[in-house]
Amino acid sequence: MIAFRIALRVLRRDRRTRTSAILMGAGVAVATGLMLLLVSLPGAAQARVDRAAWQELGAADFVENGDEAAMSLMVVEDHYDDRTITRIDVAAHGDPSAIELPPGVERFPAPGEVLMSPALRRLSGDLPASELADRFPGEVVGTLGTEALTHPDQLAVLVGHTPSELENVALPVNGFAEAGTVWNPTLDLLAGVGVVVLMIPSLVLVASASRLTAARREQRLAALRLAGATPRQVVAAVAGENAIAAVGGALLGWAVSPLARWAASHVEWEGGTWQASDFVTSPALTLAVVVTVPLLVLAAAVVGTWRVVRSPWGAARSERPRRPHWLRLLALPVAGTVFFVLLRNMSSQLGLLLLLGAMGLVVASWIVIGPYLTATFGALFSRVWRKPSMLMAGRRLRHDPKGAFRSSAGVVLAVFTGSMALTVLPSLESLAGSSSPFRDSVLYVYADSKAAVVAERTDAALARYGVEQRAERIAAVELRTDGVGQEAFVVECDSAARLFRVDMGRACEEPGIAVTDSPELVEGVAVSNFEDPDVDLPEGVPVHVIDSESSRGTIPPLIDPSALPAGLETEPSIVAVSVTPETADVVHTALAGAASGLKVESVPAMIASQQAQLDDLRRVTVIGLLAAALLSGCSAAITTAGSVMDRRRTFGALLAAGTPVRLLGRALRTEAAMPALVATVGAGATGVVVGGGLAGLFTQSLPVVTPWVLAPVVLGALTALIAASVCVPALKRVSNEPLSDD
Known part of the structure; x- marks a missing residue:
């Protein structure tokens, strides 16, 4: 007390x-x-x-040892206007009441029944049925509760089917995935x-x-x-x-x-x-x-x-504190070694926690190294420069490096964070794009054995909606040379020009095989429909080299049906429809409704999904950088002001001896900003290295380093300079107070 x-x-x-x-x-x-x-x-x-978790197919309760499954489950992503719709298709194999339902799912949908999230129900109600609602054929009998949704505005739908409708396309499971398993x-x-x-x-x-x-x-x-x-x-x-x-x-x-x-x-x-x-x-x-x-x-x-x-x-x-020892420099390589060792061996949540701890050690290592660098540069200033302000700043940096660096610690951490983030993001952006052989204006479904049925249903829906486009059927075969197989598509030449990223040129004048590489790849090749034995291609089949319009991926060989060997029967496995901007939503609805839960794919949808993920990363990066910059700027300003207040007697004596306030202010700004200017460069380089390591978790190529990685260094330097300017008002306040207060 x-x-x-x-x-x-x-x-x-x-x-x-x-x-x-x-x-x-x-x-x-x-x-x-x-x-x-x-x-x-x-x-x-x-x-x-x-x-x-219940929306994750990979975490569902799969059947084991050939046991009878309780239900069939299929989960795909659909899209409308750059928004993702999570579609879950289910079919009960027995009594639906025996299947445990996730929280927020009020009932197991019977065949022809649909449960929608509130946001999807509102959206589908505001649009013509041909643009969205008809993608989920059936009667809407309920709503998915917030306990079953990732966020309140999630677009999700649970569609009920008969087991035969999902046969060969859905996975047999005993139940939905439970919370904690994903x-x-x-x-x-x-x-x-x-x-x-x-x-x-x-x-x-x-x-x-x-x-x-x-x-x-x-x-x-x-x-x-x-x-x-x-x-x-x-x-x-x-x-x-x-x-x-x-x-x-x-x-x-x-x-x-x-x-x-x-x-x-x-x-x-x-x-x-x-x-x-x-x-x-x-x-x-x-x-x-x-x-x-x-x-x-x-x-x-x-x-x-x-x-x-x-x-x-x-x-x-x-008394003057002891100067930091050079052994502090070992902190960074030791922490970096621990980080990269854990990075190469991360395989679980525990590994992730250890990796984050190692990253914290890398960040903290700069707090250990900083005072030594500050003392080193202070000694350099004292030897090289002869200006009074620089000599005063150098003496301060050399005699109290810990106190001088303290104001820079937060700025250094913000620079490290920014450089790391701006190394990871461009590396992820370099992966954006699509390797699909189809054009941007094509919607397609890999329907396998159900392709013919899907195509018929799609044509019927398109006719009902008054759309001129019709579904086109594509069969997949295998070209085999010396035991090495290569997938090829069987499609008519005119359809190939509409659907794929190729310039058919004069290939349609003499139907045969169109390839985007050397024609030797198909000479003497046998063809198979993946079920029957290989059949040699007829002699004299024309082979055309066509130009690919895609810079990503490869275009498989395109075979005109008339060039197939006699007796080789093929069944379509892909259903594709070429669309226009005006008919895209209606065609998507027709194709999705006919596909009974199979994923409708397109190049724009893939790119939109990737861009949405990148936008999320950019958003959280900007928020994190702003928060880190604000915290570091506040800590730097407080530390700088505290440094002036702690040395009030010294500054008062210098002012009483006739030292100009401008000279003292220049010295204070130098000693406050110089450690940050030096350390931010090193922290930026460290952030690039750590960011490159984290980028390796997502990419197998070298990290992409852009000039934007310099932005945090520049921002950190500006933050340090702005924070250092606090010393001038504090110094003026000291000059206006009598020394007798101390």
Whole structure:
């Protein structure tokens, strides 16, 4: 209680200590609110995945050892106007009531029944049936609840069939996948990266706030120690002084954390926002964060009193701290080695957690290296430059490198994060595109044995809708040479020109085989329909070399039906329809309704899906960078201002001796900005290397490095310069206060 009363008296009497406490409380509040949000990210990601687990075909309860399946299940993605529709087709093999339903699914649909999500039901009701609703033939008998949807606006539909309708196209399963059996590695990785790269700047902000007026506090505590106070009393005084601001800030951060969660729930991912309940943390985890943050502040403050407890006379005389050792440079290669070893062996959620921890070590290694680099460049300034401002800045960087680098730590972390993200994104963007041989204006379905039925139904629907286009049937065969097989499409020449990315040229004048590579590839080749024995191609079949209009993938050989060997029977396996922008939605509906759940594919749909994922990544990257830049800028500004306040007596003496404020301001800006300018380059390079490693999780090629990776370095430098400008107002305030206050 005595220590607490002393702390209250200091706060009442000392205006600078009171200002420091207010700033510390604000920093702790921001850090607490943000960390409560960050620790909820992994749980929010898993909650989103758990709700949609039943929509995952790969995690369903598959039958084993030839047992009788309870149902057939097929899950495909459909599209309307660049929006993804998750379609689940099911057929019960016995009593539907014996099948356990996922939360939010009110009934198992009988054949001809449909359950839609509220968003899809509204959308289909606002459009002509020929554009959307007829894709899901049947009567809408219910609505999927929010417990069954990834987000409130998800477009999802559950369609019931007879077992024969899904025969040979759906998988036999015993039931839907349950919550907890599915995890999204991309979403988990992003959530983990967000926790790592934003929590550390948050802790830096807390540390920066707790270091305000540190020198003045040390002198006051040293005086108490020399006056006879015991080490325990000194520590208690420090704890009491910081506990008021830390606990108050933590409670304020907890109070405003619902606003942060509400804002986070409006960030779109995979086509929709989040449910508010996704970001709710357990009471135990919330209590742990609210208690841990103030404890970290108190621990940092108590550790900072070690010099006072050990040597109060040295603290009172402000002894120069020891210069960092060169062994600090080993922190980065050690952390990098651990990161890449774990990266090469990541195969589970535990491996992902370890990888994120290793990435945190890489980030933290720059905090270890930074003071040594700061001292090195300070010594360089002192030897090379002779301007008074540079000499003063060099002396500060050399004599107190830890304090000088402290303001740069948050900026360095933000630069690392940005460089890493801007290395991963271009590498992912390089994968965007389609290797499909079909043209952009073609919708197609791989229907296999049901292709003929699908084509007939599609033609009937198109005639009913008054659309002139008709379905075209494509058969797949195998060309085999010396035991090596190659898929080829059997299609008439005119249809090939409409459907595929090729220029048929003069190939239609003499029907035969059209290839986009050397004609030797088909000379002396046998052909097979995958079921009957191989049959040699007739001699003299014309082979035409045609031009491909696609830069991605390969175009399979195209065989005119008249060029096939006599007696070789082929059945269509692909149904394709060439569309125009005006008829695209109607043709899509006709094809989807006829395909009974088979996926309707097109090049624009593939690209739209890829672009949606890239847009999600860009969005969260921008939000993360803005948050990291804001946190780092605040911590840098607070640390810079605290540095001026800690050296108030020194600056006051220099001003009294006639040193111009402009000269001191230039020296302060140099010592505040130079460590950041140097360290951001190294952090940017490290971010590129780490980002290249993360990009390897998605691509097998070398990472794509663009000039945009320099943007975080430039942004970090500007942030450091802006934060360094805080020292000038603080210096002017020092010049207006009498030295007798100290």
